[in-house]
Amino acid sequence: MPSLITGYEYDIFISYRQKDNKHDGWVTEFVENLKGELESTFKEEISVYYDINPHDGLLETHDVDESLKEKLKCLVFIPIISRTYCDTKSFAWEHEFKEFVEQASNDKFGLKVKLPNGNVESRVLPVQIHELDNEDINLCESVLKGVLRGIEFIYKSAGVNRPLLPKEENPQDNLNRTNYRDQINKVANAIKDIITAIQHYSPQKVEVSQEGTKPIITPQKSKKTPIILGLVIALAVIILGILFVPKLFKPAEELEKSIAVLPFKYLSDEPDKQYLADGMMDAILLHLSKIEDLRVMDRTSVEQYRETTKTTLQISKELDVVYLLEGSFQKYEDNVRLIVQLIKASEKGHVWANEYNNKWSEIFSVQSDVAQTIAKELNAAITPEEQQLIEKTPTTSLTAFDFFQKGREEHWKYWLKGDTTALENAEEFYYKALEYDSAFAQAYTGLAWVYWNKHYWEAYLSEDFLDSVLVLTDIALTYDDQLSEAYTFRGEYYSEMEKTEQAIKEFDKAIKLNPNDWLAYWGKGQAYSDIDKVKTIENLLKAVSLHRGSALPGLLGGITVFYWNTGFMEKAKYYNEERFKLDKNSIGYYWSLANIEYCSGNYEDAIEYLERAYALDTSDTDIHNIFGQFYMMTGNYEKTLEHLQKWIVNSDSMSAAYLFGMHRVGWAYWQSGYKIQGEYYLNKQIDYCNRMKELERVYGENNRIYYDLAGAYAFMGEKEKAYENLRSYRDSQTLPGSWTLQLIRDDPLLDNLRDEPEFQQIVRDVEARYQAEHERVRKWLEENGEL
DSSP: OOOSSTTOSEEEEEEOOTHHHHTTOHHHHHHHHHHHHHHTTOSSOOOEEEOSSOOOSOOTTSOOOTHHHHHTOEEEEEEEEOTTTOOTTSHHIIIIIHHHHHHHHHSSSOSEEEOTTSOEEESBOOEEOSOOOHHHHHHHHHHHTSOOOOEEOEEEETTEEEEOOSSOSOGGGOTTOOOHHHHHHHHHHHHHHHHHHHHTOOTTTHHHHHHOOOOBOOTTTOSSTTSSOOSHHHHHHSSOOOOOOHHHHOOHHHHTTEEEEOOOEESSSOGGGHHHHHHHHHHHHHHHHTOTTOEEOOHHHHHTTTTOOOOHHHHHHHHTOSEEEEEEEEEETTEEEEEEEEEETTSSSEEEEEEEEEEGGGHHHHHHHHHHHHHHHTTOOOOHHHHHHHHOOSOSOHHHHHHHHHHHHHHHHHHHHOOHHHHHHHHHHHHHHHHHOTTOHHHHHHHHHHHHHHHTTTTTTSTTTTHHHHHHHHHHHHHOTTOHHHHHHHHHHHHHTTOHHHHHHHHHHHHHHOTTOHHHHHHHHHHHTTTOHHHHHHHHHHHHTTOOSTTHHHHHHHHHHHHHHTTOHHHHHHHHHHHHHHHOOHHHHHHHHHHHHHHTTOHHHHHHHHHHHHHHOTTOTTHHHHHHHHHHHHTOHHHHHHHHHHHHHHOOSOOHHHHTTHHHHHHHHHHTTOHHHHHHHHHHHHHHHHHHHHHTOGGGSSTHHHHHHHHHHHHTTOHHHHHHHHHHHHHSSSOOOHHHHHHHHHOGGGTTTTTSHHHHHHHHHHHHHHHHHHHHHHHHHHHTTOO
């Protein structure tokens, strides 16, 4: 029976290694069960190619049946991924898996299709029957050019790693908690989504829908996304940051090679063309950033001086740079005019200036020439690799470039002012750019930013969370594998997906291509935050040395958090004062003091500081969540319930606090005599935790998820489950901080266990891990003159 789509041989092709079937017929049984599920999923009959006796173990030198290539013309390719499937010498790998990826990548639908819900999915749908080694995962992902994200049929328990069976003898022992029947259903539903997307394929939209969806970060909500963590505004609202201490980290020679590119002016009175001047500024700044021998301020650092009366000396001191670049730009018909001057603030007049009068078609060479000339004036060494990056042309279409510049300018309006209309405009312009150059890599990363900004929290608990961001950045890298911002995005994606090692590798790639990418350093620091506090602070300090923009108060708040969480309370108070000097934000100031006191076990003092913060803004309903947690630690369940009720009633969106606060709401209700409501919220917390664990979300990646499960189970009297999660909490690679240490010491949710020897030993183990890392940080701080 032919495929549903004309020109295709089958709807589904199933690929596997013979040895994975001949012992117990697992693959054969899977195929039969899948066919049955497909019959109840599709109105039409679905054709499936499955060779019950596949040739296996053949090398590339052996003859291959040419008809196989025709059979590979299918809509969906299902590889049964086992511990032996990822073998470059096997027939299935070389002549089925790789061959399909190549064929699909070049047919009219492409390897990745846009689903009805707007997300993007690969036509390769892996069915995984074993946990794989990292090298096998990397091998698969190198062929797929994306994350290996399939549907798992894995039974895993202590010392066991085998395929899940239709009839398990001890299903309760399966750590993955997967049910064979449900997994079959998931495969069928995934197939339906892909085939439906292909059936609704639109030639007018395919280029953009395959290569882009709608991408990036939620400035007010995302914890890390920070990076995106996107641009500064995102990070400004995220409480992660760090103060730059210039004298400790920049030798005199480095200071002499520091520069900021100030906002360019458009030479004529045409406000609608200012984006052209900003685009020229952006390009020159980016080129300079690629030179490791320079320290370059990011655009957000200089935006504050767009309309300023400050002197160049004042600006250079505030930005902590020696040189400033000023510029003016104009485009008239097919001609452009650029005037630039390099200023050393400590001297009168400029040290270099030039005027460029060129054709618009020469714009990229002008940008490159200006950057290289400035570098020479600063005596900065440019490596051959850096020169090649600077001279690279981003697009072959000037029209596409113009739309991209408009899109980026609209995106800046969103980052700097939170203008959601501008975000929609940015998306439209990026798509327009791709209409004129479908290989324009930066337009794809622009769409990735848009998607993250628009959809981060609304898709947080969905299985395809951020998949579109990865798809878009992967596409960008297929067209330009030296685009640093794409690697920064991938780093953030892998951080969100709980793949810390891969995230760090991606950030390192970004830094290699752009040594001034402070967002990459920031993301790398966050990636280390749960496993190595010293590397965390090293990278965060490096990040802030490259940023002096509007996010600085938030970054100072971030280092405040770092210090209180590693047990250096006086340092935390110092940086909290430094932040307050900049933003005069008394609410944030008191909030930080409250947390410092909480981490020191001074709950009444913590509540007093919160009261001061709340008195300044009684409309801040989120603060009731913190009130509830603090009162809970004092055992005052009435006050706890009063505040948490106000928080829940006024909470209008998903957030990290929401995901980890339900069991405390449940405790307050239960203790107040409302057991039914209490059970509801306690079970809600358990559901959230299990869902995050299943989806491998970053907010569920660390030992916090096990701790919260343990608390819910302990309070409900399920001690065995509580201890199971407490052991996982203790044994996790995530390093405990002061906040979580204080929790396990005094948390009322754990009172049922507090007097038991095993619980007391777990607390001692956690304290020992905390203390060891505290001492490592202390030693580093002393060596670097911070203590």
